[in-house]
Amino acid sequence: MCSRPTPRPAPRTGRPRSAEADEAILEATREVLVELGWSKLTMGDVAGRAGVAKTTLYRRWANKNELVVDAVAVLFDELELPDLGSLQADIEHVVLQFAALLERPETKTALMAVVAESTRDVPLRERIRASIVERQKRLVLDGRRRAQERGELPADRDPVSVDATDDLIFDVVAGAVVHRALVSAEPVDTAWVNRLSALLVGGLGAVAALG
Amino acid sequence: MCSRPTPRPAPRTGRPRSAEADEAILEATREVLVELGWSKLTMGDVAGRAGVAKTTLYRRWANKNELVVDAVAVLFDELELPDLGSLQADIEHVVLQFAALLERPETKTALMAVVAESTRDVPLRERIRASIVERQKRLVLDGRRRAQERGELPADRDPVSVDATDDLIFDVVAGAVVHRALVSAEPVDTAWVNRLSALLVGGLGAVAALG
DNA sequence: AGCCTTTCGCTACGGGTCGTAGCGTAAGGG
DNA sequence: CCCTTACGCTACGACCCGTAGCGAAAGGCT
Numbered sequence: 001m002c003s004r005p006t007p008r009p010a011p012r013t014g015r016p017r018s019a020e021a022d023e024a025i026l027e028a029t030r031e032v033l034v035e036l037g038w039s040k041l042t043m044g045d046v047a048g049r050a051g052v053a054k055t056t057l058y059r060r061w062a063n064k065n066e067l068v069v070d071a072v073a074v075l076f077d078e079l080e081l082p083d084l085g086s087l088q089a090d091i092e093h094v095v096l097q098f099a100a101l102l103e104r105p106e107t108k109t110a111l112m113a114v115v116a117e118s119t120r121d122v123p124l125r126e127r128i129r130a131s132i133v134e135r136q137k138r139l140v141l142d143g144r145r146r147a148q149e150r151g152e153l154p155a156d157r158d159p160v161s162v163d164a165t166d167d168l169i170f171d172v173v174a175g176a177v178v179h180r181a182l183v184s185a186e187p188v189d190t191a192w193v194n195r196l197s198a199l200l201v202g203g204l205g206a207v208a209a210l211g
Numbered sequence: 212m213c214s215r216p217t218p219r220p221a222p223r224t225g226r227p228r229s230a231e232a233d234e235a236i237l238e239a240t241r242e243v244l245v246e247l248g249w250s251k252l253t254m255g256d257v258a259g260r261a262g263v264a265k266t267t268l269y270r271r272w273a274n275k276n277e278l279v280v281d282a283v284a285v286l287f288d289e290l291e292l293p294d295l296g297s298l299q300a301d302i303e304h305v306v307l308q309f310a311a312l313l314e315r316p317e318t319k320t321a322l323m324a325v326v327a328e329s330t331r332d333v334p335l336r337e338r339i340r341a342s343i344v345e346r347q348k349r350l351v352l353d354g355r356r357r358a359q360e361r362g363e364l365p366a367d368r369d370p371v372s373v374d375a376t377d378d379l380i381f382d383v384v385a386g387a388v389v390h391r392a393l394v395s396a397e398p399v400d401t402a403w404v405n406r407l408s409a410l411l412v413g414g415l416g417a418v419a420a421l422g
Numbered sequence: 423a424g425c426c427t428t429t430c431g432c433t434a435c436g437g438g439t440c441g442t443a444g445c446g447t448a449a450g451g452g
Numbered sequence: 453c454c455c456t457t458a459c460g461c462t463a464c465g466a467c468c469c470g471t472a473g474c475g476a477a478a479g480g481c482t
Contacts, residue, residue, distance in 0.1 A: 014457025015449045021459090037331040042439060053460045058441065112327035115393055119319045120248040125396060133394060168406045171391040172383060179386030182326055183344060184378065185336060195379045198421055199414035206413025207406055225428025226478045232430090253468060264431045269470065 005060035005070065017060070024050040025057060029071035033106035038068065038113040065117045065124050072110045073131040075101060081139045087147040091197040092190075094139055095177055099188035102181040112182060140170045154208060165207055169200065228271070235261040236268060240282035244317035249279065249324040276328045276335050283321045284342040286312060292350045298358040302408040303401075305350055306388055310399035313392040323393060351381045365419060376418055380411065 005022060028050035032041045043064060047054040061067040079097055084090050101107055118125035144166060147153040156162050176196060180188055239261035243252045254275060258265040272278040290308055295301050312318055329336035355377060358364045367373050387407060391399050 013451055013455070015459075016451090017458065018449095039328060039331075043441085044439070054440095055442085055461085056459065059458075063441095108330045109327065112323050112330070116320060116323035116327055117250060118396075119316075119323070119393060120250075128394075129396075164402065164406060167395065167397070168387075168403065168410065171395055172387040172407070172410065174394070175386030175388070175390030176379075176383040177386070178390065180382040182330060183339075183385070184382055185329075185340075186378070191375065192379065195375060195418055195421060196383070198417045199379065199383065200410070201414075202417025203410035203412075203414030206409045210406060210409055224426070224480055226430075227480090228429065229478095254470085255468070265469095266432085266471080267430065270429075274470095 021050070021052050021056060022060070025052060025060070025067070026071045026074070029067055030075075030106045033068070033071070033110050034104075037105075037109040041068070043067075065114050065121065066127060068110050069114050069124065069127050069131060072107055072114075073135075075104070075107055076132055076135050079136065079139060081142050083146060087143065087150070087152045088197045088201050090143050090146065091173070091200060092193050094143070095173060095193050095196060096188070096190075098136075098174070098177050099181060099193075102178065102188075108182065111178075136174060137166075137170050140166055140173070144169075153204065158211060161211055165204075168207070169204075172200070232261070232263050232267060233271070236263060236271070236278070237282045237285070240278055241286075241317045244279070244282070244321050248316075248320040252279070254278075276325050276332065277338060279321050280325050280335065280338050280342060283318055283325075284346075286315070286318055287343055287346050290347065290350060292353050294357060298354065298361070298363045299408045299412050301354050301357065302384070302411060303404050305354070306384060306404050306407060307399070307401075309347075309385070309388050310392060310404075313389065313399075319393065322389075347385060348377075348381050351377055351384070355380070364415065369422060372422055376415075379418065380415075383411070 005017075025046065028046045029041070031049060032046055036045075041064065043057050044054050046067070047057050057067065061070070079094065079101065081090060081094055084093055102111070114124065114128060118128055144153065144162075148155055173196075177188060180186060180192065186192075236257065239257045240252070242260060243257055247256075252275065254268050255265050257278070258268050268278065272281070290305065290312065292301060292305055295304055313322070325335065325339060329339055355364065355373075359366055384407075388399060391397060391403065397403075
């Protein structure tokens with residue numbers, strides 16, 4: 001999953017864009033995010049650190065937000081869902097992974113900022129959805145499927161209801177972790193994760209009973 | 212609960228600060244948030260609409276973020292927790308209220324932005340906590356107390372555990388709603404709220420069993 | 423009333439960032 | 453080898469920031 005700059009209509013001729021420059025720019029962006037944070041990140045600074053002209057940045061990304069999304073999106077590749085034998089164990093593992101990701105200064109400062117911008121920028125929202133949100137959501141689908149295979153959850157009956165429950169679980173888990181880490185600004189430790197997973201596993205039965 | 216500008220050491224003499232200017236500035240800030248969003252909001256624009264000199268803004272707020280927090284904080288006053296007779300009904304009501312608040316363009320664009328900034332600005336985080344987060348958290352405490360009075364939840368045993376559960380519920384509810392509304396960008400309708408409240412009420416028993 | 427202190431509106435300013443234009447050069451593809 | 457595009461560089465106007473300095477206004481205090 002390499003993040004791609006702004007989609008270009010694939011010219012078949014002329015000098016190709018430098019892939020090294022792509023990676024250098026994204027790397028420099030993450031660097032600046034760590035050192036200065038999102039609000040103090042400037043395109044000129046990123047270009048300088050990447051050893052690239054500022055105009056090169058603008059040839060690939062329309063603005064700061066799209067650049068930052070691409071720079072941070074690759075970090076979400078490390079989210080995985082190993083089979084730990086039980087739904088609760090799977091949940092706790094992925095929650096701790098996600099929390100660790102949110103502890104990194106580059107994601108902490110960038111994620112909320114781009115989400116805030118996306119409320120007024122539809123293309124940006126779509127970019128976030130495709131490169132970050134969709135990737136996380138797959139983990140929920142995989143986790144449910146495994147739990148069903150183990151018999152921890154009943155098999156699908158109403159597909160609409162299943163989708164709604166998947167959506168709910170995703171928003172609850174991701175939202176709770178983000179809120180705990182960034183709004184409450186308190187640690188996502190094992191004690192908290194235990195409580196969260198207990199809440200989810202205990203509540204899933206009640207939700208399934210809704211139909 | 213009127214939001215106060217930057218705390219001043221209460222001079223007992225000299226010309227008092229204009230309270231009308233305070234309100235005009237905060238009102239103008241909300242106006243600009245609605246029309247232009249957080250990222251395009253400028254201090255000069257706010258000052259112009261408020262009929263006030265730009266220097267007057269800087270005498271009261273150190274920067275854009277603190278101003279926006281104060282301008283948005285008053286909107287959270289409308290959150291209330293009427294007693295609807297059951298824990299689930301109370302939850303659903305407050306969730307729908309919170310969702311309606313997040314639907315307003317001024318809160319939608321401002322809330323995530325200032326939270327993002329607060330990850331690198333401790334005074335700002337404290338301001339958000341005091342004027343917004345604490346106000347929401349009180350609703351959780353009230354809701355739990357009522358549910359205990361009704362006998363829907365067991366009486367307190369371990370106070371530490373109770374605090375931890377309150378924290379968890381707060382992060383889960385607020386986080387889930389924010390995530391649904393701003394990240395997933397899907398409507399917080401009654402169907403979704405029903406599922407969320409069912410999850411919470413059903414899961415609370417399991418959490419209480421943890422001790 | 424009259425003084426004192428602080429706020430107010432106004433103007434101006436240096437410093438910084440944005441996003442773009444224009445140029446000559448570099449690097450592949452047919 | 454030519455054509456097309458990317459690249460680095462410089463320069464630019466536009467905008468916003470946050471502050472300084474000024475004279476005027478508005479209350480408190482005696």
